[in-house]
Structure formats: C-alpha cells, structure tokens
Amino acid sequence: MVTFFPYPRWAQYKARDTAKELVHQLPLLWSTLQEQFSEPEPSNFGKDQIHRRLERLARLATTMEGHIAHSWYECFGRESWHHTRRILNALEKLIHQSYDRIYSTFSIAFTEEWGQLHNELMPRLQPHLEATCREVEVLLTVCIHTAFDGKLSEVEAIAIEKACAVVRQQEAELTAAFDQARRELVQERSQHRRAERCLAELMPEHVFGLNFSSFARLSLGFAEDLLQQRSNPHHLPRVSERPAFSSLWDKSVLLDPMHRNWALRAALAIFSGFAIGFHGYGDLFSSYNAGIACTASVLLSKFVGSAMVKNLGRIQGVVLGTVVGQLVHATLGASCDTLGLAAVALCLFLYGVLTLFTYYNSTQYSYIGCLLAANGCGTMLLGGCGSRSLDKEGSYDTISGTVVAIALIVVYDVLLPPGRASNIAHGGMRDSVRLLGSALEQHFDKSVEHVRFHKGELHDKIASAEGMGKEAFQEPRYWRTAWKDTVFSAAVATMYRVRYSLAAMEYAMAKGFVDGGAKNDVLCAIAETPACQRLAGLVQQKVQAIAPLVDIFVHEVEGRFPGFSSREAKHEYKVEMDAASRALMAEIAKHPVLAREAGPASLEEDPVCQVSMVFGSVLSMMASLREFQHAILRGD
Missing domain, CATH: 1.20.58.220 (Phosphate transport system protein phou homolog 2; domain 2)
Structure with a gap:
C-alpha cells in the first residue's frame, strides 16, 4: 500500500x-x-x-x-x-x-x-x-x-x-x-x-x-x-516482454567472459558464507546459520567501479534499518492495547512510504533506501508486544553477518578481478570509433547496394562506454594517475553528436527510409563520382588519425602521452575537406539525377535535399571529430 x-x-x-x-x-x-x-x-x-x-x-x-x-x-x-x-x-x-x-x-x-x-x-x-x-x-x-x-x-x-x-x-x-x-x-x-x-x-x-x-x-x-x-489488432509489433525461459541458456551470455567471471565470484562468496555459517565460530557466529550466505546472495552485483562506495552504502542500509526498526519496536511496542498497535502500524506505514519513495525516486540513494525498507520494516515486526527490551544480540548478528558477507565479496573481487572500469570504458570508446569508420566505408562503397543502419549499434557502444566512464571515476586508482573524467565526458558528447548525424544520413540514404533498404539514386550517383572517393578517403584518414588518441585513457603514468607526437594526431583535414566538398558538389550537380524539372512529391524525396543531407552530415561529423580531437589534446 x-x-x-x-x-x-x-x-x-x-x-x-x-x-x-x-x-x-x-x-x-x-x-x-x-x-x-x-x-x-x-x-x-x-x-x-x-x-x-x-x-x-x-x-x-x-x-x-x-x-x-x-x-x-x-x-x-x-x-x-x-x-x-x-x-x-x-x-x-x-x-x-x-x-x-x-x-x-x-x-x-x-x-x-x-x-x-x-x-x-x-x-x-x-x-x-x-x-x-x-x-x-x-x-x-x-x-x-x-x-x-x-x-x-x-x-x-x-x-x-x-x-x-x-x-x-x-x-x-x-x-x-x-x-x-x-x-x-x-x-x-x-x-x-x-x-x-x-x-x-x-x-x-x-x-x-x-x-x-x-x-x-x-x-x-x-x-x-x-x-x-x-x-488488425496485431498490426503493431508486440513490446519486448520478459525474457523467455530458454534465455536461461543464452550462449551469448553464458559464454561471455565477464559473466562467467561474475558467476564464479558469486558462487565462491555464497558457498564460503555457507561454510562459515555451517561451522560457526565461537560466540561470534552460531552453527547452522545461513544468514551470511543469504546476505551475500542479496548483495551481489555486477558493479565494476569503486566497490568501496557500494559496500559502504550496503552497511549503512543494513545498520540504520536494523537500529531504527528496533528503536520503534521498543518504544511503541510496549503496549498491547489498540492505541499502541495502531501507533506501530502508523509508524511502519510512514517509514515504508519514506524509504520506498527514496528507492523509487532517488538515483544516488536508491539502493540504500531499499535496504532501509527491507531491514527496518522487518525489524519493527519482530517479537511480540508488551516488552521494551531490545534484541541487541540479534542486531549484532545481523550487522556482523552483513560485514562478513561484504568482506567475502570484496576478497573474491580482489582475487578474481572482473576488469577495471577504465579499461572497459577505453575499449568501448575505441570500438565506437572503429564502428564509425566501418559504417562510413560501407555507405560510400559502390559495391555495397543496401544501407545497413549502424546508429543503434553505435549508440549502444557509446552508452556502454559512458556508463563505464562514470564507474571509472569512482574506482581506486592507487599508483595510477587520476581518471580523465572531463576529457572522457567531452569525447562521449562529441561521439553522440557524430551518431546523430550518422543516423539522419542513414535514414536519408535508404529507399523507404528503412534499415536494409536499397541505396537511393542520389547516393548511388554520389558514390560514382571520383570526388566522392577522395572525400570518403579523407573521412577514413580522419577516423584513423583520432583512433590512437583514444589510448590516452589508458595512459596512467606521469609524462606526455606518446600519441601527441604524431603529426596525424594534430591534422584537422579542414582545408582538404573543403576542397573535396566543392569538387564533389560540382561533379554531382552535373549528374542527371539532379536535372528533374518536375517538383518533388515531398522534400524528403527531393534530390537536392538528399544530397545536402549527405554533405551536411559528413561535414558535421568531421567537425565533431575535430572537437573530439581537440578535447583530448586540451586534456593532456
């Protein structure tokens, strides 16, 4: 409720x-x-x-x-x-x-x-x-x-x-x-x-x-x-629902190295918790206690960044929830009359509203709000009415069990590291640049007859790199230099702008404006011109020039980044692009595809608009790549 x-x-x-x-x-x-x-x-x-x-x-x-x-x-x-x-x-x-x-x-x-x-x-x-x-x-x-x-x-x-x-x-x-x-x-x-x-x-x-x-x-x-x-009630496609039962054996997930590493660490943490709880340890842990294993299974996550931040939040949620729940029970649960029970119920309701509102509406404290609700509400209802005594022994067991469960997770994270967030972020950014180069090469290749949209795949890679970059900012760096968060954020922003230009160009290139559609007449006409091949070559050179600059995010020692010594890293290709664009405009303007006298059915089908869309998108992408280049050069 x-x-x-x-x-x-x-x-x-x-x-x-x-x-x-x-x-x-x-x-x-x-x-x-x-x-x-x-x-x-x-x-x-x-x-x-x-x-x-x-x-x-x-x-x-x-x-x-x-x-x-x-x-x-x-x-x-x-x-x-x-x-x-x-x-x-x-x-x-x-x-x-x-x-x-x-x-x-x-x-x-x-x-x-x-x-x-x-x-x-x-x-x-x-x-x-x-x-x-x-x-x-x-x-x-x-x-x-x-x-x-x-x-x-x-x-x-x-x-x-x-x-x-x-x-x-x-x-x-x-x-x-x-x-x-x-x-x-x-x-x-x-x-x-x-x-x-x-x-x-x-x-x-x-x-x-x-x-x-x-x-x-x-x-x-x-x-x-x-x-x-x-x-036709089935004309619109169904929304992606819950995964099917067969997805439990999805090979793309089961064979993923990151997933297998996580499964191994999770299994070790849970079974180690079972072993400790089974044998016990003096007065610290009683025998046949499954609390540590249960807590470890609940607290598992695939978080790659700073585990310390996550673990401190876990401890806060468990400790505060347990203590608040016991205080409320001892204060308001002393009476078994209707008024006392109503007071406990009201407090339970208000506490649940506050903690769950935090869970549903907060980004930073959502996880803590969930643990506060789970531990606090449960503790308020433990025991009968008519007693002011606190179950201090039970509270201590809960807290100590949580600490041991977190310790097991941390130990196996250290022994079997899943990979540093900074390296994964660097790999995602590198793959994004490579995918962009591959997409542009296909679009301007005369032998490729259809337009395959790369906008979705490119967006996923950029978004993955962006998420890992945020986690890399929180990971412990130890002897390494600080994570270049500002530079990486600027690089991500420019890649998103490149992706928007690529998406709009792909829509305009395909007949029917659909993924996999045949290249329209305008794009085929552009690809046939020698100036287009020169322009496409310049774009590829630009992509290849900025690709080595991405390695600055794994340059983690003091000193100048070696990639800045390359002449290509500082070359903008602006003059060459302007000359190639003018030459291509002159060549494509003479093509019969633009010599239509009849007015277009819509501006989307107007040949001059389509050529302008391709030109404008390429020039916009080159400008964004120059911003990418300068963002990294300024961040040295």
Whole structure:
C-alpha cells in the first residue's frame, strides 16, 4: 500500500502522462527550431533554448521507455492495456527517430552564418512551417487521447483521418512553396549550375526542409498505424516482454567472459558464507546459520567501479534499518492495547512510504533506501508486544553477518578481478570509433547496394562506454594517475553528436527510409563520382588519425602521452575537406539525377535535399571529430 503514497506509481499511467507531454514537446521543439532558423542570423540565446528543449525531450523519451517496460507487470492479461503499450511503443520509436533528425538539423544548420538567400527564403516558408507544426500537434494529440482506452471507435477513426488529411495538405503546400521559392531565388541558365548553387548556398535550408518533411511523414505513419491497428489488432509489433525461459541458456551470455567471471565470484562468496555459517565460530557466529550466505546472495552485483562506495552504502542500509526498526519496536511496542498497535502500524506505514519513495525516486540513494525498507520494516515486526527490551544480540548478528558477507565479496573481487572500469570504458570508446569508420566505408562503397543502419549499434557502444566512464571515476586508482573524467565526458558528447548525424544520413540514404533498404539514386550517383572517393578517403584518414588518441585513457603514468607526437594526431583535414566538398558538389550537380524539372512529391524525396543531407552530415561529423580531437589534446 505504501507504493500508492504520496501518489500511485502505476507505470501505465505514468507512461500515458509522459506521452501527452511528448506529443506537445515534439512539435514545440520543431516550432522553436524553425523560429530560430528563420532569424537573419544565428542567436546564441536561441541555441540555448533549443538545447534545453532537446534535453527535455530526451529525458521524457527515456522516462517513457522505462515506464512502458515496467507496465507489463500491471496488465494482468488485459488486452486493452497491452494494446495501449503497443501504441506507446510506436510513439516512442517516432520520438527517437524525430530526435535524431532534429539534432542533426541543429548540428548542420546552426554551425555557420546564413547568407542573403537564407534571409529571402525562410520568410516565405515560415507560415507553412508554423501551420504544419500546429496541425501535426493536433494529429498526435488526437491519436494519443483516442488510443488510451485501448480501442478505437468509428468516430475517433474519422477524427484521425481528417487530421491526417489536413497534415498531408499542409505538407504538400510546404513542398510546393519551397520548390517555387528556390526556383525564383536561384535563377541560372543551366540546370546543373542552379543545382550547384543550391548546394553551395542553401545546404542548411535543404537539410532543414528534408528533416522537417520527415517529421510530418513519421507523424502520418504513426496515425496510419493506429487506423490499421483498429482492423488488425496485431498490426503493431508486440513490446519486448520478459525474457523467455530458454534465455536461461543464452550462449551469448553464458559464454561471455565477464559473466562467467561474475558467476564464479558469486558462487565462491555464497558457498564460503555457507561454510562459515555451517561451522560457526565461537560466540561470534552460531552453527547452522545461513544468514551470511543469504546476505551475500542479496548483495551481489555486477558493479565494476569503486566497490568501496557500494559496500559502504550496503552497511549503512543494513545498520540504520536494523537500529531504527528496533528503536520503534521498543518504544511503541510496549503496549498491547489498540492505541499502541495502531501507533506501530502508523509508524511502519510512514517509514515504508519514506524509504520506498527514496528507492523509487532517488538515483544516488536508491539502493540504500531499499535496504532501509527491507531491514527496518522487518525489524519493527519482530517479537511480540508488551516488552521494551531490545534484541541487541540479534542486531549484532545481523550487522556482523552483513560485514562478513561484504568482506567475502570484496576478497573474491580482489582475487578474481572482473576488469577495471577504465579499461572497459577505453575499449568501448575505441570500438565506437572503429564502428564509425566501418559504417562510413560501407555507405560510400559502390559495391555495397543496401544501407545497413549502424546508429543503434553505435549508440549502444557509446552508452556502454559512458556508463563505464562514470564507474571509472569512482574506482581506486592507487599508483595510477587520476581518471580523465572531463576529457572522457567531452569525447562521449562529441561521439553522440557524430551518431546523430550518422543516423539522419542513414535514414536519408535508404529507399523507404528503412534499415536494409536499397541505396537511393542520389547516393548511388554520389558514390560514382571520383570526388566522392577522395572525400570518403579523407573521412577514413580522419577516423584513423583520432583512433590512437583514444589510448590516452589508458595512459596512467606521469609524462606526455606518446600519441601527441604524431603529426596525424594534430591534422584537422579542414582545408582538404573543403576542397573535396566543392569538387564533389560540382561533379554531382552535373549528374542527371539532379536535372528533374518536375517538383518533388515531398522534400524528403527531393534530390537536392538528399544530397545536402549527405554533405551536411559528413561535414558535421568531421567537425565533431575535430572537437573530439581537440578535447583530448586540451586534456593532456
């Protein structure tokens, strides 16, 4: 019952509330982005506002993802709640894809000064952009509110269809207005000269148009999925549920060296606790005592960082919980009358509310709150009423057993170390850089006909490295130099920016905008040009140049890092990239794929927008890699 105070903690309801906020924040973010992009020049205050909204959107999306996963336990087989979970899961995917495109747009469009053509183009488009944002928000709001009851009525389906029609009309008007304004502002005698000038002077505007068009398309796709879900309850994929029973023998886990090391250490700690408890030791431990082994099994974790911090928290939770529980029992449990029992019950309830609220809502003290609740509530209920005596012997046994269990865990961690968090963080960052190089090589390889998305795998590697970096900051360094936490955090931030640019580029490259789709005509045309091969070669050289710099995180002695002696480590490739980009623009502008006279069906399918997306993403990634390079050089 205490989990319902100070408010109920139903994950399903939390996910719904978060979804309502998300369908408001997403169009609002696009509206803010277009407002700032329509200004005559970039504003630092506007960039800060966009950053805040991006961070808020990311937090909300992560929060809803957790609520959707936890709400499985609340469905109790109710099909309507599972139906709602599927819809919320589809919305979560929409948010993540939109976030990638928004961040990519922000990285590309707000990195340089805008020209005269920008100031003439954007005022013409702003009314259409604002109207599309409004109508998309209406569409998403209608979809979410009608889907929360687990079914879609005929009236609700008609409302969604009408909202979809309005959004399609607004998107068509935006596409026509963009194409007309571009033709009027960029007037050249030859088609290839006009395309080359658009790429050179209006690249950020084309990137913005393509990604904004994708925002409308994704929203329409979400609404259409809801309509199809009405006739086919299994149209939307099921949310990932609890692992199947067969996952107990998952070879990828069982054969993982880190997992096997943890299993060995855990088994040794538990069986050692059984041996000590079985034999006992004088008055310190009684014989046939399973308390040490039980405590060790509860306190096991795969934490790789500073075990000292974790173990101190364990002791705090056990000691404070036990002492508080006994104090309450001895103070309020002396009377067996109704008033005394009510006082104990009230205190137990309030204590449970406080400790479990800490457990559910605190990041740093969550584990301690759980141990306080488990030990304190149990101790309050031990023994009968009518006695003020404290079970000091039992309290001492509990505390000493906890200390011995922690000591066993620490001993086996020292004897069989799982690996230092700093080394794992370094490996994760190194693998991220290598994966980036491999992804770019495949995308610009003429022999590769399909686009395989690397954004998810790259995100997982960066996130893993980020988590290990936080734990490395807490691990004991002994004779080693301090962990370069600031430098590593800056490197992680730049790699995330690289990943957002890569994700947006991969979406634009594939036909149908899906993973595994065939490369579109624009990408094939780009890959055929000699200038593209030179550009791809420069990108690979840049990745290879920064890869050795990652080793600075395992340089743990005083003195200069040897990697700084390399000339390549300090080479920016900025001049070479600018020259290769201009040459590629000139070559691709002459390609027939850009010589279309008819207007595009949408800006996502506009060839100039697609070329701009690829160019802009590559240049944005190179800029982020230079920031990565400078972050490490400054951290020496």
